[in-house]
Amino acid sequence: MAASRHGGYRDNEFRDRESNFDVSRRGFNNNSKQEYDKITNGGRDVVRVGSKDARDRLSLKQKDIRDREAPNGSYRSSSSKSDSGSSGGCSSGLGPRRCEFSVKTMDREPGELSSESGSDDDGIESGSQEKYCEVATGEGNRARSPLERKRKFSPIVWNQDDSEVNNLSKLRVVTAVTTLPPLPIVRLSPNVPDRGVETHPVKNTEAEILELPTVTNPPLLSESPVGLHSLLPEQRWGNEQEAKQPEGEDFIPTHNISSSRWASGDNSPGDEGEINDDKEILKRRKLSPELGMRVRNKMLRLEESNIEDFVEARAKSSESEERSSRGRSSSGDYHPGNLSGKDDYMEIDGQGSRSETSGYHSDTDLEDDCRETSEPPVPPQRVVNMLQGCRSVDEFERLNKIDEGTYGVVFRAKDKKTGEIVALKKVKMEKEKEGFPLTSLREINILLSFHHPSIVDVKEVVVGSNLDSIFMVMEYMEHDLKGLMEGMKQPFSQSEVKCLMLQLLEGVKYLHDNWVLHRDLKTSNLLLNNRGELKICDFGLARQYGSPLKPYTHLVVTLWYRAPELLLGTKQYSTAIDMWSLGCIMAELLSKEPLFNGKTEFEQLDKIFRILGTPNETIWPGFSELPQVKVNFVKNKCNLLRKKFPATSFTGSPVLSDSGFDLLNKLLTYDPEKRITAEEALNHEWFREVPLPKSKEFMPTFPAQHAQDRRMRRILKSPDPLAEQHWKEMQQGESGTGGIFG
Numbered sequence: 001m002a003a004s005r006h007g008g009y010r011d012n013e014f015r016d017r018e019s020n021f022d023v024s025r026r027g028f029n030n031n032s033k034q035e036y037d038k039i040t041n042g043g044r045d046v047v048r049v050g051s052k053d054a055r056d057r058l059s060l061k062q063k064d065i066r067d068r069e070a071p072n073g074s075y076r077s078s079s080s081k082s083d084s085g086s087s088g089g090c091s092s093g094l095g096p097r098r099c100e101f102s103v104k105t106m107d108r109e110p111g112e113l114s115s116e117s118g119s120d121d122d123g124i125e126s127g128s129q130e131k132y133c134e135v136a137t138g139e140g141n142r143a144r145s146p147l148e149r150k151r152k153f154s155p156i157v158w159n160q161d162d163s164e165v166n167n168l169s170k171l172r173v174v175t176a177v178t179t180l181p182p183l184p185i186v187r188l189s190p191n192v193p194d195r196g197v198e199t200h201p202v203k204n205t206e207a208e209i210l211e212l213p214t215v216t217n218p219p220l221l222s223e224s225p226v227g228l229h230s231l232l233p234e235q236r237w238g239n240e241q242e243a244k245q246p247e248g249e250d251f252i253p254t255h256n257i258s259s260s261r262w263a264s265g266d267n268s269p270g271d272e273g274e275i276n277d278d279k280e281i282l283k284r285r286k287l288s289p290e291l292g293m294r295v296r297n298k299m300l301r302l303e304e305s306n307i308e309d310f311v312e313a314r315a316k317s318s319e320s321e322e323r324s325s326r327g328r329s330s331s332g333d334y335h336p337g338n339l340s341g342k343d344d345y346m347e348i349d350g351q352g353s354r355s356e357t358s359g360y361h362s363d364t365d366l367e368d369d370c371r372e373t374s375e376p377p378v379p380p381q382r383v384v385n386m387l388q389g390c391r392s393v394d395e396f397e398r399l400n401k402i403d404e405g406t407y408g409v410v411f412r413a414k415d416k417k418t419g420e421i422v423a424l425k426k427v428k429m430e431k432e433k434e435g436f437p438l439t440s441l442r443e444i445n446i447l448l449s450f451h452h453p454s455i456v457d458v459k460e461v462v463v464g465s466n467l468d469s470i471f472m473v474m475e476y477m478e479h480d481l482k483g484l485m486e487g488m489k490q491p492f493s494q495s496e497v498k499c500l501m502l503q504l505l506e507g508v509k510y511l512h513d514n515w516v517l518h519r520d521l522k523t524s525n526l527l528l529n530n531r532g533e534l535k536i537c538d539f540g541l542a543r544q545y546g547s548p549l550k551p552y553t554h555l556v557v558t559l560w561y562r563a564p565e566l567l568l569g570t571k572q573y574s575t576a577i578d579m580w581s582l583g584c585i586m587a588e589l590l591s592k593e594p595l596f597n598g599k600t601e602f603e604q605l606d607k608i609f610r611i612l613g614t615p616n617e618t619i620w621p622g623f624s625e626l627p628q629v630k631v632n633f634v635k636n637k638c639n640l641l642r643k644k645f646p647a648t649s650f651t652g653s654p655v656l657s658d659s660g661f662d663l664l665n666k667l668l669t670y671d672p673e674k675r676i677t678a679e680e681a682l683n684h685e686w687f688r689e690v691p692l693p694k695s696k697e698f699m700p701t702f703p704a705q706h707a708q709d710r711r712m713r714r715i716l717k718s719p720d721p722l723a724e725q726h727w728k729e730m731q732q733g734e735s736g737t738g739g740i741f742g
């Protein structure tokens, strides 16, 4: 009956299969890929993408299905894809995992998480205050705050084997620099330690002059275990060197060239041994000596900012060591934020509201980055050995422009050598004279460091013929969810939404477990490929967070997906802001329409309050003290969300079971402390009830979107009246520094 439903695929046929699956999922975590596969594949543990047999069987099965579906011409062929790399589903291609948490996901007894919405309809629709409070306060969630819950998971143990955990003093140091490695932080010159470095002025995106240290005297730095001399090509870094460190002695693991994907022998079958000779590098990279030098210098500058961070991290870690040896509690709790020695330090973001648009990058954030080396940085497994040079973008054939965002233009391209189709995100360097955009540095660094099936994979960084252009080479994804839904006649089915939400939650859990807030989760930043895989992209606004909370800008997250605490001006926020966005996304996936589409912050809050009820001090302690609360908002005592998502509908409204509604409510809980966490959401009953989550392999496929359609369509529907004008300006201002990719 639903033969041509936005993909021409018969939903019921597979739903029946899915309902027969034996799903006894007892909690997902990053290490439970098999379980994840099991549930997303309907509990059939034989269907594991990583297994060739399974793939063969799957492809046979799918061929059979395809044959039957052929007339619709839209059933996805997953078997034909090689499933290489991280796109190989959850069970394959994960690469080296640094996220090997020793913290186990809490096992849950069946039935423990039963839906609490019960007869929500009555309570909510009648506007019962009691019922309203029950829903809006997220009573179902345990009272522990997400931060507390996160803090419980000290990152110390994340990357360590049990044997390593035994040595606490070693761990403390390791944590400071290994599991908390650096983002390439541009530091204000006054903070640059006097270690024989000179500074090069670089301006950040906010036109503020910053200075990056350039090493002129490696021997001085070599006093520290993070000696910069070790970054010279003839030196090797990484595990080997770390292993030689005497036990008990502080050591600072540094850039692990041997684990770099650009390092010799790693991912480059043609490279024999490490390339130490600059000329050889240039020859191999086919770059002119001049260009090669410029790439090197440029990249070296980025690398050095990392190094500087290591140096400072080490200083701080020693400081922290000292402090802890003096008066450390014996609890063993260890929080990354404490590394800084700034536990009681609180910066106040003095900047005012500057924009309501998404993608705003605040001074506060920049300053945070400049000053706060205490934050838990990204582990270094995938730190790029930039000394080895980058490939030129000329090695790619431009196919078409996919989209253009605030920070970059995205092209579809083909690797001339391998024929692989990739997405190239060109970093916008409009303000090149002001320095390399910090947002892009963050994005590159995070994406190169993180490796997860639900996070878009950045394969490498390449340079344009002019060094002003830098490109991230990403796996190509056929769609973004925003553009996709705009072209769909009907919204996703519940089982499809479950499949997408599970993948999304896995990705967000991975980020949060690794102390990163995405801060811009929205449907246009969720990519979907024709293998049913969802991946989060656009980490331009992502940042690390730590304990204790620090004030950040509240001007993050596109308006429609922005959490109420941000809209109300809080500057201390955490993972819960991403969870709110997930609630908005879940609702949008179910209904194909944005849930709260305000044009201004006020209107956005107004829309939220009209649907969820106006919060108060009872349901959200601390609410009345939020900066923007003085504004006279609508007083609505009813939560009308259930009306939008009824259990049954004859009017075409998207339906949602009690359990699904419970999850939605918990994601859209006002009080961020009570809002559900990614881990809890992954364990929610909704994912275990019928209809079960659709297997990725059985997700429908969609025709590829036309180049540029994505952005133009979005702009036409944008709530921002200036969006179209901005688009035209962007088009005009496009500078051609990337050759055919200009």
Ligand SMILES: Nc1ncnc2c1ncn2[C@@H]1O[C@H](COP(=O)(O)OP(=O)(O)OP(=O)(O)O)[C@@H](O)[C@H]1O
Residues within 6 Å of the ligand: 359, 402, 403, 404, 405, 406, 407, 408, 409, 410, 423, 425, 456, 474, 475, 476, 477, 478, 479, 480, 524, 525, 527, 537, 538, 539, 540, 710
């Ligand atoms: N790997 C990819 N494969 C295919 N399309 C992609 C890929 N990465 C990004 N895109 C497309 O490009 C768009 C813009 O990418 P991205 O969000 O990373 O850029 P941005 O400049 O940071 O955007 P924004 O203005 O939303 O901040 C995405 O919405 C998506 O449609």
